Amino acid sequence: MKKIILTGDRPTGKLHVGHYVGSLKRRVELQNSGEFDEIYIMIADAQALTDNAEHPEKVRENIIEVALDYLSCGLDPEKVTIFIQSQVPELAELAFYYMNLVTVSRLQRNPTVKSEIQMRNFESSIPVGFFTYPISQASDITAFKATTVPVGEDQEPMIEQTREIVRKFNAVYGETLVEPEILLPDNKACLRLPGTDGKAKMSKSLGNCIYLSDTPQDVKKKIMSMYTDPNHIQVSDPGCVEGNCVFTYLDAFCRDEHFEKYLPDYKNLDELKAHYQRGGLGDVKVKKFLNKVLEEELTPIRARRAELEKDIPAIYDILKKGSVKAQKTAAVTLSEVKDAMRINYFDDEQLIMDQAQKYKNK
Ligand code: ATP
Ligand code: MG
Numbered sequence: 001m002k003k004i005i006l007t008g009d010r011p012t013g014k015l016h017v018g019h020y021v022g023s024l025k026r027r028v029e030l031q032n033s034g035e036f037d038e039i040y041i042m043i044a045d046a047q048a049l050t051d052n053a054e055h056p057e058k059v060r061e062n063i064i065e066v067a068l069d070y071l072s073c074g075l076d077p078e079k080v081t082i083f084i085q086s087q088v089p090e091l092a093e094l095a096f097y098y099m100n101l102v103t104v105s106r107l108q109r110n111p112t113v114k115s116e117i118q119m120r121n122f123e124s125s126i127p128v129g130f131f132t133y134p135i136s137q138a139s140d141i142t143a144f145k146a147t148t149v150p151v152g153e154d155q156e157p158m159i160e161q162t163r164e165i166v167r168k169f170n171a172v173y174g175e176t177l178v179e180p181e182i183l184l185p186d187n188k189a190c191l192r193l194p195g196t197d198g199k200a201k202m203s204k205s206l207g208n209c210i211y212l213s214d215t216p217q218d219v220k221k222k223i224m225s226m227y228t229d230p231n232h233i234q235v236s237d238p239g240c241v242e243g244n245c246v247f248t249y250l251d252a253f254c255r256d257e258h259f260e261k262y263l264p265d266y267k268n269l270d271e272l273k274a275h276y277q278r279g280g281l282g283d284v285k286v287k288k289f290l291n292k293v294l295e296e297e298l299t300p301i302r303a304r305r306a307e308l309e310k311d312i313p314a315i316y317d318i319l320k321k322g323s324v325k326a327q328k329t330a331a332v333t334l335s336e337v338k339d340a341m342r343i344n345y346f347d348d349e350q351l352i353m354d355q356a357q358k359y360k361n362k
Contacts, residue, residue: 005030006146006180008042008085011062012052015069016209017294018193018202021252022152022185028074030150030183039080040144040326041070043319046085046092047136050129051120067315069212072305077318083326084319085140090330094139094337095132101168102135102161110134112157119205138162142177143330150183153191154201173340177333189251198227198245210294212301219298223291228283235282241273246286254293262292 007023009015015024031039043066048059063084070082085091107113113134117126129136137158141149142165149159159182166177185191192201195208202209210222228246232239241247247269256268266272272289275281308315338344345351 001147001178002037002145003035003148004144004146004178005036005039005148005150006042006141006144007040007150008044008140009066010044010048010204011059011066012048013062013204013209014065014211014213015073016202016204016211017249017253017298018152018195018209019069020073020212020297021187021190021193023150024070024073024075026150026183026185027080030148031074031076031079036148038144038329040146040329041075041080041082042085042140042326043067043083044085044140047133050127050133050136051116051122053127053129063319064312064315065213067319068305068308071308071315071318072301073212074304077322081322081325082319083322087323088143088327088330090327090334091136091139091143093334094143094330095136097337097341098135098138098165098169099132101165101172102132106161106164107131107134110157110161112154119203134158134161135165138165141180142166143333144326145178145333146180147178148183149180152193153184156182156184169337169340173337173342176336176340187252189248193252194245194248196222196226196245198243212298213305214298216295216298219294220291223287223294224284226287228286232276232283236279238279239276239281239283241276246283246290247273247276249290250286250293253290253297258289258293258296263289 005027007027009019009023027039027041030036043063045059045063048062049056052059067082071077075082113131117123117130122130134157138161141159141162149155151159159180163179166179169177194200195202195206196210197206197208199206199208210219214222223246226245226249229240229244231237250269250272254269259266259268259272263272266275272281272286276286335344339347342348
């Protein structure tokens with residue numbers, strides 16, 4: 001069986017370092033590993049519209065931002081297909097059929113949807129499209145026969161929902177769809193990177209992000225005002241590293257060689273954490289170190305972005321070509337789905353012959 005990746009992001013803002021460690025960095029590694037036959041990266045504009053119906057301009061403007069972030073992180077359009085969800089209408093058609101295989105109560109139980117509804121204050125006014133987006137995500141994944149979906153931890157319930165739809169579809173209509181596997185980051189801190197405010201998840205919608213395209217000044221400012229341990233007031237106080245975002249970010253980003261380069265008094269993160277926990281280590285010192293570690297990662301990304309920004313039409317061209325290719329692939333799956341569901345009337349000569357015979361014998 002072919003090894004195929006499908007993953008993507010909502011064009012609701014520029015991409016942040018949570019996206020980077022949760023999914024984007026891994027995608028680039030997987031792209032370069034040569035282990036995958038096909039890789040599809042989707043800019044999920046239709047999904048973004050499910051909770052931004054009144055702000056189409058926001059979605060429209062962020063498509064190029066997400067594309068620039070992709071390319072500046074090293075996604076290579078020669079190796080991966082980058083496309084825009086709404087330009088592949090087959091995805092909507094698949095979702096329409098999958099809706100019959102999922103119950104309302106099953107969707108209501110989805111913990112990610114639950115917390116996102118709360119976060120957006122939808123309460124009783126949940127748009128139907130938003131409520132059903134896990135089904136649309138199942139279409140995105142299955143349309144490309146994806147075997148592997150590299151995403152952050154918040155996406156786990158979505159992949160489970162997709163797997164259920166695949167199993168149900170195959171049981172009802174015959175073996176047609178491929179069951180995908182989730183690929184989570186190996187590093188625990190990267191599963192769900194917290195926001196700079198200490199909230200459980202860095203998220204575009206919460207405004208607690210360090211963006212890949214932030215200037216060095218912005219990054220520094222955000223790090224310096226980051227949430228740490230509220231009880232660590234004096235430098236001499238013992239500090240807590242659990243739930244302290246500065247340390248979570250270090251868990252996500254720093255390697256032993258960073259200590260050699262920027263903080264040679266310590267061999268590794270364990271030593272730094274131990275000092276903080278003992279007391280005698282100030283937040284500012286740790287934050288300055290984090291700033292250097294992050295800058296090492298972000299500087300080359302920023303430089304590539306500056307180059308790419310010089311030719312915006314070329315980026316749209318990449319998206320257009322990718323969308324054409326993605327549409328062709330999705331059309332093949334849709335046709336297989338319609339065959340399996342027996343709604344392929346005009347392609348089924350047997351059907352026409354059988355019906356003709358039935359009426360002849362009447
Ligand atoms: P929105 O607030 O609009 O939902 P978002 O910041 O949650 O935006 P998405 O586009 O929904 O971003 O997510 C894209 C991908 O990035 C998903 O694979 C998701 O799991 C991953 N991701 C998003 N935020 C984080 C995070 N804080 N830590 C790790 N992975 C993340
Ligand atoms: Mg999200």
